[in-house]
Amino acid sequence: MAIQRRRLTVVDRTIIELRRRDGWSTRLIARELGRSSGTICGEIRRHGDAAGYLAATAEADAAAGHRRSGRQRRLAADGVLFAEIARLLRLGWSPEQISGRRKRLETGMEYSSGLRVSHEAIYTALYALPRGELRRELLSYLRQAKPMRGRKPKGSERRGKLCGMTNIKERPEEIEGRLVPGHWEGDLILGTGGASAVGTLVERTTRLVVLVHMATRKADVAASAFAGALNAIPAPLRQTLTYDQGKEMAGHAGLAAQTGMRIFFADPHSPWQRGSNENTNGLLRQYLPKGSSLAGWDQDDLDLVAASLNDRPRKTLDYATPNEAFNSLLAKLANGGETPNGGGVRYGC
Template sequence: MAPLPLSEPSGRFLSMLEREQIAAGVARGDSIRAIARRIDRAPSTVLRELRRNRGASPHYRPRRITRPPRRAATYSPSIAQARADRRLARPKATKLESCHRLKVEVYRRLRLGHSPQQIRARLRRDFPDDEQMRISHEAIYRCIYVQGRGQLRQELAACLRTGRAVRVPRARAKRRNAEAGKQITGMVMITERPAEVEDRAVPGHWEGDLIIGKNGESQIGTLVERTTRFVILLHLPGRRDAATVADQMITQMSRLPEHLRRSVTWDQGREMAAHARVKAELDLRDGVYFCDPHSPWQRGTNENTNGLLRQYFPKGSDLSGYAQHYLEYVADLLNTRPRQTLEWATPAEALHQILSTPPETDGVATTA
């Protein structure tokens, strides 16, 4: 049966006319699905409406989705509309605000470092027979990020593992990363990187990234060689656009001998949009590779080096005030620091040993 035309628009919420047609269907003994087809709604919408508003008891629940149960309780469109209007009234008290015991328990566990998911699960386990001590992890997040105010909000947010005072929607983060990736054409992913890069047996493969300063308004580029852990810092005081980053990479890496310029691995930041130019001008024989999103371990050497650099460039500081000669000074400190992974040699010594050894050929026979 085709749905009947309604005199008022059918939007997100059921209208009074739709509720009258539901009542008529219930009186005729129509099934839930037949009523739903008549008003052009999902069967779950009709079932939910009857569960909420049929009969005097708000806790009444029909058992089947095929046909409303035949019982004395009736469905009144006017009463259903009045109940819906009351539920829509705003502002509404949150569950934490309406149950003091639950609020105290949630706040206590947050301060102990429990995550909202852990709190939700433990409340169900610790209070199995108390329905008032139930709350979803999303409701806890809303309490912190939406309803929270002032010092209390900061204190509770600091209890979370991320420590963030603002929640970034997952869909927005995924969309931002996808958009960033789309702006870089011709990316070659890290999965296509030669196997020789992984075992660090062949020098000349570099990993790069940016360390960001206060408010994201300043930056320093970092490059580290995988075999020797030798560090090069890129001076980027004012900008981190693709052209500026490419200029600095070409200037700094062109000082290296050709056999130490094999590849560069970077994340999918837009600052590497000019990777084709970097590859061409530096004559990178293996090219530029890009890591997967949210996979910093794929540049583990660079991530570790950036952590060491934070001793000299603390988080939250303005990085634009550091001159090129200071960057070279810091790089020299790291390159002359003994490393256990190099059997207590320094990166500078490891690099010097490579430079003093004639480069091996690629084993490709040439013909006259």
């Protein structure tokens, strides 16, 4: 009979109790249950006492031990692993990024504890903290704490149509698979009352983020600012830009002429058509909260925010960082590969 590796159940423990009363040896009991004799001996040794082995007592002891073991014990608030998690949360990493990066680098020297941990275990440990300053601080680093999930209802379309738009449906199919670098998504995130704004650009294959200071939301200002930022990217890595139909892109023809890029426009109320950019905007709200003014952020400030995002591991990149992925593209061009090289990119104009 094949040896099973599942945990002992209450039925297994009842059989052990009955067979022990009948005088069976541990070897015979193990054979009946399809377990090793060592497993049965260990079970009796751990949960037996002077009165003998009782299935009900053994089951209760095992359940209590399981609750005390594993992640709950490893993630004690005063433990080494929890301290490392708190440090990375303060750097802006998400629980999923922390978990994935530890798994990726578990054989290296970066983590002294040498323990894996799932993102669900991190969330559980954070929410299990007693009320107090530490709990408030660490929970404040979690992203997009929405009161409820789901999409907002679609409203009526209020924006005017841009002239000469090329719809996203005409975008080459090769772009959809994210296998070819140099294709970007763009948007604006707005400050209080829409009076201030920051331009966001994301490269679709590496998720590299570029932030652009916007003096105003006027179309000519937006086109000039985006052109300056994109022209800092090596030419072969700026092929297309996909944007929504915001009025700030009324000067898209001039932007295309200045950068040499083709510009495509997503359908209204279709954020999934620019998924990388929408996700990035959500991450940016950790730094640029909704309802706050963005007027005080200059380009140097925005460069620091972009650098922070680009140094975070991303699940979609197998927990490499956008900087690592983008630098890999640059290195390929430097070595005569198919992808271009520029030696470095400044995250702004």
